[in-house]
Amino acid sequence: MTVDTAAPPRESYHHGDLRHALVLAGVELAREGGPEAVVLREATRRVGVSPNAAYRHFADREALLAAVCDAAQAELAAAIDESYWAVREPDAAATARAHLRAVGTRYVAFALDNPGLFRTAFIASSDLERATSPERAGPSGLTPFQLVTAALDEFVASGIMPASRRPNAEFLAWSSVHGLAMLLIDGPLRALPRAAADAVTQQVIDMAEAGFTAP
Amino acid sequence: MTVDTAAPPRESYHHGDLRHALVLAGVELAREGGPEAVVLREATRRVGVSPNAAYRHFADREALLAAVCDAAQAELAAAIDESYWAVREPDAAATARAHLRAVGTRYVAFALDNPGLFRTAFIASSDLERATSPERAGPSGLTPFQLVTAALDEFVASGIMPASRRPNAEFLAWSSVHGLAMLLIDGPLRALPRAAADAVTQQVIDMAEAGFTAP
DNA sequence: ACAATCATGTTTACGGTGTAAACACTGTCA
DNA sequence: TGACAGTGTTTACACCGTAAACATGATTGT
Numbered sequence: 001m002t003v004d005t006a007a008p009p010r011e012s013y014h015h016g017d018l019r020h021a022l023v024l025a026g027v028e029l030a031r032e033g034g035p036e037a038v039v040l041r042e043a044t045r046r047v048g049v050s051p052n053a054a055y056r057h058f059a060d061r062e063a064l065l066a067a068v069c070d071a072a073q074a075e076l077a078a079a080i081d082e083s084y085w086a087v088r089e090p091d092a093a094a095t096a097r098a099h100l101r102a103v104g105t106r107y108v109a110f111a112l113d114n115p116g117l118f119r120t121a122f123i124a125s126s127d128l129e130r131a132t133s134p135e136r137a138g139p140s141g142l143t144p145f146q147l148v149t150a151a152l153d154e155f156v157a158s159g160i161m162p163a164s165r166r167p168n169a170e171f172l173a174w175s176s177v178h179g180l181a182m183l184l185i186d187g188p189l190r191a192l193p194r195a196a197a198d199a200v201t202q203q204v205i206d207m208a209e210a211g212f213t214a215p
Numbered sequence: 216m217t218v219d220t221a222a223p224p225r226e227s228y229h230h231g232d233l234r235h236a237l238v239l240a241g242v243e244l245a246r247e248g249g250p251e252a253v254v255l256r257e258a259t260r261r262v263g264v265s266p267n268a269a270y271r272h273f274a275d276r277e278a279l280l281a282a283v284c285d286a287a288q289a290e291l292a293a294a295i296d297e298s299y300w301a302v303r304e305p306d307a308a309a310t311a312r313a314h315l316r317a318v319g320t321r322y323v324a325f326a327l328d329n330p331g332l333f334r335t336a337f338i339a340s341s342d343l344e345r346a347t348s349p350e351r352a353g354p355s356g357l358t359p360f361q362l363v364t365a366a367l368d369e370f371v372a373s374g375i376m377p378a379s380r381r382p383n384a385e386f387l388a389w390s391s392v393h394g395l396a397m398l399l400i401d402g403p404l405r406a407l408p409r410a411a412a413d414a415v416t417q418q419v420i421d422m423a424e425a426g427f428t429a430p
Numbered sequence: 431a432c433a434a435t436c437a438t439g440t441t442t443a444c445g446g447t448g449t450a451a452a453c454a455c456t457g458t459c460a
Numbered sequence: 461t462g463a464c465a466g467t468g469t470t471t472a473c474a475c476c477g478t479a480a481a482c483a484t485g486a487t488t489g490t
Binding site: 018049051 | 438439
């Protein structure tokens with residue numbers, strides 16, 4: 001019978017859950033140095049396994065990177081999820097505004113706090129379908145994109161946004177916040193101190209909101 | 216741009232203007248495959264020179280890439296410049312709106328037409344100072360950032376935007392357009408057909424404008 | 431219970447890349 | 461003319477991604 005030596009870190013030939021371990025290592029590499037720092041050999045090295053072991057679980061480096069990308073998206077989603085559901089406001093209109101603000105604020109904050117991971121989350125590998133795939137959702141099961149969509153629907157439902165302006169509004173919201181994050185982490189606004197970055201973020205959200213709720 | 220200096224294909228030991236030739240080759244590589252396609256050895260190969268010749272002109276691959284990045288920015292600037300100065304409107308307010316729209320529209324169009332170059336233009340290497348450096352300006356001597364700034368100043372001058380909202384407005388304008396471009400070329404909106412992308416772009420600009428000119 | 435098979439990790443090997451060091455050709459200026 | 465600085469070449473190395481053959485451990489059919 002399989003005697004349970006119960007020693008967790010098995011020194012055995014087989015690893016147990018190498019795929020997962022490699023993704024974790026990859027996420028760490030991405031956090032430290034962005035997508036180009038996700039080098040296959042280094043990930044295997046950190047896990048303590050030979051380079052080619054990775055090929056039992058990933059077709060190539062690109063596949064590993066894609067898995068790391070999904071993990072990064074999930075981490076971003078979890079952060080946004082938290083902020084979204086923490087909103088407590090008296091009426092529907094205030095709730096809608098707070099929801100949108102929560103998502104935008106946390107989105108940029110995540111990028112500033114984890115620039116490497118954030119960049120890894122947005123490598124060319126995701127279409128609109130993936131933006132709504134559970135792989136990338138937060139604890140609530142909703143992706144950031146779906147949360148923005150929900151917040152904007154609340155804008156219309158609570159009467160602060162004309163329905164005629166609703167179509168595609170999520171693209172303006174997402175674009176402005178995503179663009180700001182990019183400019184802040186490796187664009188021309190990189191040198192901005194954190195406080196200034198936060199202030200600009202609120203201002204950008206203010207203006208986007210004004211764009212939605214204007215008569 | 217890509218002005219060919221028409222240097223006679225010298226068969227001599229010395230090349231003549233290797234630095235420039237390498238940047239041109241690098242730009243071509245970037246156009247075809249983005250920043251990661253700017254491979255030093257391939258650039259030298261295309262120019263017909265040994266790999267290490269590049270080190271007489273660039274400290275390392277990173278330096279070559281930075282030069283290519285500047286060239287890409289300049290190309291983007293030239294395109295935007297053209298659209299900006301082509302605007303002809305009767306009054307100041309209409310001119311201001313048209314200027315902003317011209318810059319945004321051309322920015323996104325450039326990204327869609329040259330995704331590889333566009334991504335290369337925004338690798339982590341540029342702070343706010345560089346965004347106003349003549350290295351990256353168009354024929355008029357102004358960078359895209361300075362053109363957005365000018366357009367928004369016209370918004371205030373022509374009375375369609377409250378001065379209280381002016382500070383940092385260029386960051387919303389830039390963010391939303393830059394973010395949209397990113398989402399369109401390798402983000403979740405990648406699969407959108409060109410016509411739809413153009414429509415969304417106009418819509419994003421509409422909403423941003425509404426945000427600026429709201430009471 | 432035991433051999434066959436499958437899943438997973440290892441070794442060896444190859445071509446491609448960035449880059450350091452030493453060398454070679456060319457034009458310039460004393 | 462000859463020293464010298466500038467530019468391109470050769471040789472060499474470490475590292476990367478990855479293919480192929482091999483080894484080991486777990487599973488399963490009989």
